[in-house]
Amino acid sequence: MNTPVRRIAIAVMAMIVLLMANLTYVQVVKAGEYRDDPRNRRVLLAEYSRQRGQISADGQILANSVETDDELRYQRQYPDGPLYAPVTGYFSTVYGSSGLERAAGEVLDGSDDRLFVRRLSDLLTGRDPSGGSVVTTIDPAVQRAAFEGLADRDFAGSVVALDPATGAILAMASTPSYDPNPLADHDPAVQTEAWEAYNAAEPPVLVNRAISETYPPGSTFKLIDTAAALQNGFDPSSPLTAASSITLTNTNTDLENFAGRPCGGGSTTTLREALARSCNTAFAQLAEALGEQTLRGQAEAFGFGLTDLRVPMPVAGSTLGEIPDIAALQQSGIGQRDVRVTPLQNAMMVAAIANDGRLMAPYLIREIQDQQLTAIDTTEPDQISQAVPAGVAQTLTDLMLGSEERTQGGGKIPGVQIASKTGTAEHGADPKNTPPHNWYVAFAPADNPRIAVAVLVEDGGDRSLEATGGSRAAPIGRAVIEAGLRSTS
């Protein structure tokens, strides 16, 4: 019976080889994915044993670690938790991390390559290893104006403010927000309680609306139509329909202007007038005239379709969606149908117009510092594309001034010219009876822009069907601009 025994021996070897192959799969092929899984606490626990670097903005500490006397040697704390939560994210031993805590984790825990020399000297001198620090581009005054603009009114929404010339993110707010402190508590029970409460909260609090959620842009998308039109034979005085309502091509569905009003007095209007009054029928006609390819090309030049954008947190891609027919093209032209953008994308759009058409890559980290707070890396502004030629950007600015003039809402700043566009986007299964999302995108001063903002108010803020971008979002945007201009002047 030696033959079967030999065969059994071969089978045993095959079994061992199979085990080794599977181990290789788990420990080599899938290793990165499993190691970085937010539910894998090992990395966090290792990180808790050394001092994690701080996150700051203009000298103000957003997150830092202080020494404690329990087993986890350092306690992470967030002095202004809810205000900066979309920026810092949380850092939990049980639930992983988010925001910069996650995206800049390697710097903060000291494992980033740029900190290598320092780490080596820590090792040789026997000093406790510690992490590097992150200085953000956030302007605390602008961030506060953005957060309070939403939170004081009890609005769910988001504000993003950019420096148009560089792409630096001056404010990134998302409300309702949460306090990351309990999630960093050393008592797992406190973490669990907070985690469950945050996850059950309605509207959701843990999501960063500025970069992780997409919304229909509504009329703010008309800036992209206009940008494309100005490069394809149209000028501000080109005639467009002034009808109060049109029937979508090859359908029985009517598309109406806001409140069913005609676009000015005559049977036709101009592009300038149509943008200032935000006439849906005119832009539906314009989108059809431009065609899908032109519209897509222009949207991409403004940053649509960037799926690997990082600030360094990953940013959800903005998209036009499928456009199967002319009716869909007409609806997409007014920022409805399947068009979806992040608040950051809308801020990037106006920032590019403000910056002579140059679209800059948005970024949140101004500087990386080593353990002694000496700068070791500074972010250089980076241009993504030329969204429109400088001349077209100038014309768009001019048209946006007209739009701002017609926009209601309080908070206009005396002596400051704001170029803006509002949006009131229908959404949901029953759009006519769902409070619309409200947008306000703007930059100022119009002649020498220093700040560009996008404000999104979800569901009309107070859930009113009459809410518009002008009434709900514009006052917040203007307050943010005012804070920005005061602090940069």
Next chain:
Amino acid sequence: MAAPDRAPGGAAAVPDGGGADPLPTGRGVELLLLGFAAVLVTSALVLVQANQERELSSTLLYLGAAYLALFTGAHLAVRRFAPFADPLILPCVALLNGLGLVMIHRLDLAEAARAAALGRDIPTALTGRQVAWTAVGLVLFAVVLWAVRNHRLLARYAYTAGFVGLVLLALPGLLPSSLSEVNGAKIWLRLGVFSIQPGEFAKILLIIFFAAFLVQKRELFTTAGRKVLGMELPRARDLAPLLVAWGLSVGVLVLERDLGTSLLFFGIVLVLLYAATERVSWLLIGLSFFVGGALIAYQLFGHVRTRVEIWLDPFEDFYGAGNQIGQALFGLATGGVGGTGLGAGRPELVPFAATDFMVSSLGEELGLVGLAAVLVVYLVLITRGLRSALAVRDSFGKLLATGLAFTIALQIFVVIGGATKLIPLTGLTLPFLSYGGSSLVANYALVALLLRISHAARAPLSRPQPRAPIASANTELVERPK
């Protein structure tokens, strides 16, 4: 097994009427390798202590020396009672056992630290108990070597062994849960201060029974039945033993909720049948029984279905049922190729890190490299056992050695495969590495039997016969070893 025919001391290497040149016993090699294992285990202990920032004192060296002394005792027992036994088997076992002790000590430290952080009472350290079980195991090892002077004698007690094995296997399933259930599996006998898993001992007794039974009835099983697809099928009535084994496995599964033992038991019977009959048809019939049983179990038992669902996607319910495997995979992945280093990882995050998930503890801290090395040690152990099966002259010894060696192989496959998501998790311990007294002690008995058989395989044929002229020698019928 590259060249089984060159087995040192294998039948082919023994000159007829041997004894002219005494064969090297290999005991020197064994002692040298045991010393090597002691150095490895002591180094591992030092690494754990250093990485846990604990005192490095000469106590560690004493512990290493004590370990070496313990196994030198075992070595002396082998030298005395089975001098020609295979010299690699004991060092492999010693290394695995030692590594297991170090890892259990390391997990003790982690549990103590965690309890201190949470302000709970520090749990009892497991290392001391495992050291005690090791000592008990080695005593049993020596006793088996001493008591079983010739493995063929075991065949005489086959039916007794089978009966006792059956009782041990069935006992926990029939006893009330209060006496037999720990963590949802009814596989224990709770005897006041300590508990044992009788199944671990039943395993060996049943292998003895089946080996003897199959040798006795071998002719029966090789009687050809119908021929289908070029394969000779056994007669239907000869299927009875396989059916009984299958029924027992299902019984274990139902009454004891122990998927692992059930699988192990059936796998061994199948392999023994194949080895005894050389018929592939048995394997195929057995496998179809297995598939049938598995399908029925999946339909009938919620816990089997849960296991399969967890296997398919452990991360779906990470904070619930999938936590063990999910954490184990995270641990293995965090270890990566080189491991975090002994004492520098977080193996305690995996539930049952010292028992069912010993493999993820090792994989996290020793990495793929370390686990591969452990697997190779197991492979050496198993192939040495199978080599003894090839070399030993009697059929019973062949079957017994095959069964014993294959048990270890199947068990590590089921355990490591289960913990690394290759197959559904079943819940068995890693022989010699995992914490658990019954498993350790039973496996020492198993190794003692393997050494006994390998001694028989390698020892020179008993006393040189007086050479008679070939012509006047009585005609003797010698069965050709298969």
